[in-house]
Amino acid sequence: MKQASRWFLCCTLAAALALTGCGGGNSGSSSGSVSGSTSTGSSAAQGAAWRTGLGVLTETAGTDRAGSIHTVAAAVLLDADGKLAGVTLDELELSVSADGTGKVTTPTDTRTKRQKGKDYPLAEVSGLKKGWAEQADAFSSWLEGKTPEEVKKLKTDADGKPTDADLLSGCTIAVDRYRDAIVRACENAQALGAARGDTVKLGVEVAEMPQGLVGTDDKDAQVQAKITLAVVTMDENARVTSAIGDMTEPELTVSADGTVSAPREPVYTKNELGDRYGMRSASALGKEWYEHSAGWCSYLKGKNAVEIGKLSTDGTDADLKALCTISVTDLQKAALKAMAEQ
Numbered sequence: 001m002k003q004a005s006r007w008f009l010c011c012t013l014a015a016a017l018a019l020t021g022c023g024g025g026n027s028g029s030s031s032g033s034v035s036g037s038t039s040t041g042s043s044a045a046q047g048a049a050w051r052t053g054l055g056v057l058t059e060t061a062g063t064d065r066a067g068s069i070h071t072v073a074a075a076v077l078l079d080a081d082g083k084l085a086g087v088t089l090d091e092l093e094l095s096v097s098a099d100g101t102g103k104v105t106t107p108t109d110t111r112t113k114r115q116k117g118k119d120y121p122l123a124e125v126s127g128l129k130k131g132w133a134e135q136a137d138a139f140s141s142w143l144e145g146k147t148p149e150e151v152k153k154l155k156t157d158a159d160g161k162p163t164d165a166d167l168l169s170g171c172t173i174a175v176d177r178y179r180d181a182i183v184r185a186c187e188n189a190q191a192l193g194a195a196r197g198d199t200v201k202l203g204v205e206v207a208e209m210p211q212g213l214v215g216t217d218d219k220d221a222q223v224q225a226k227i228t229l230a231v232v233t234m235d236e237n238a239r240v241t242s243a244i245g246d247m248t249e250p251e252l253t254v255s256a257d258g259t260v261s262a263p264r265e266p267v268y269t270k271n272e273l274g275d276r277y278g279m280r281s282a283s284a285l286g287k288e289w290y291e292h293s294a295g296w297c298s299y300l301k302g303k304n305a306v307e308i309g310k311l312s313t314d315g316t317d318a319d320l321k322a323l324c325t326i327s328v329t330d331l332q333k334a335a336l337k338a339m340a341e342q
Helices: 002-047 113-119 132-143 148-152 176-188 270-277 289-300 305-309 329-340
Strands: 051-062 066-078 084-098 199-206 221-224 227-234 240-248 251-254
Touching (some): 051 176, 051 227, 051 240, 051 251, 066 176, 066 251, 084 113, 084 132, 084 176, 084 199, 084 227, 113 132, 148 176, 199 329, 227 329, 240 289, 240 329, 270 289, 289 329, 305 329
Antiparallel strands (some): 051 066, 221 251
């Protein structure tokens, strides 16, 4: 009888332990499931952030006596679904010439097409009677709500002009390069603080081109354009919610006989060069150019145009100096130009 009781007690304990083990297993599985769900939710929330992007395409060309620098830039704002919520475009065309003695002539007007406004006489010859900015903005508006993949598939004719009837009703200029710049901007886009209701703007600052250059037998003349770009997103109070700063320095070479030549390698921006730019070892902060630029851009968040215009660029602002020690004069000018765009 005692043996039977002892046997019954052992079985009861074993069953209890087995149930406890199952409960522990279910608890662990449930805990793992909750943890995984939380992680997935966090990733989804991060992926759902609005993103800001900048795309820059620069081409250089040279012939016997003439050369050109052509830059197209696109600023984009992508919504939580990865669709375009805003696009701003601009384009810069610079021409360089030389004579048979190597004397170089560079442009004194370095405004972009958007900055030239009515001084860029497209409306006069356009069947739509619209200027460049009007047509570029019509193209941008037509793209809103589309995904980067849809933009990439946009069809154009042999001249780069759109073929879609609805788009042609507001834009008849070539858009193939704008399309490519927008796609690159989408690829570069990051979650930097922009949100629903923000607007995205683009500003371009071009330094004065060098004058009086002459190519000689001893030394070719180097004609460099210094192009600084800024993207800003602003809330309803016109305060910066995110920003991107970048710079590109395309160059042409002029020889003693006036031949203008362009480099064979692609023209990259400083952000695109990344660590290849090679500033880190010389930086007091141990940062590359793109990291200094990111520090400057983070400093703009929450500020309006008046406040940004008052920022010191001489290195005396201790808070800014802790983030960025490169010259920000042109970055500041580009940001203010972006914020001034209507």
